[in-house]
Amino acid sequence: VHVNFGQKKFAFDVKEYEARERLKQQMTIEEISLPPNISYGQR
Numbered sequence: 001v002h003v004n005f006g007q008k009k010f011a012f013d014v015k016e017y018e019a020r021e022r023l024k025q026q027m028t029i030e031e032i033s034l035p036p037n038i039s040y041g042q043r
Contacts, residue, residue: 004010
């Protein structure tokens with residue numbers, strides 16, 4: 001077992017992972033099609 005308490009750079013890039021996940025989420029959101037007559041908060 002090897003431990004790393006900050007002396008060496010971590011092998012797993014958390015910021016890169018977060019950026020990729022955000023991009024995947026955004027792409028999923030953009031693929032959702034809404035009907036043209038949808039209303040935002042109006043009744």
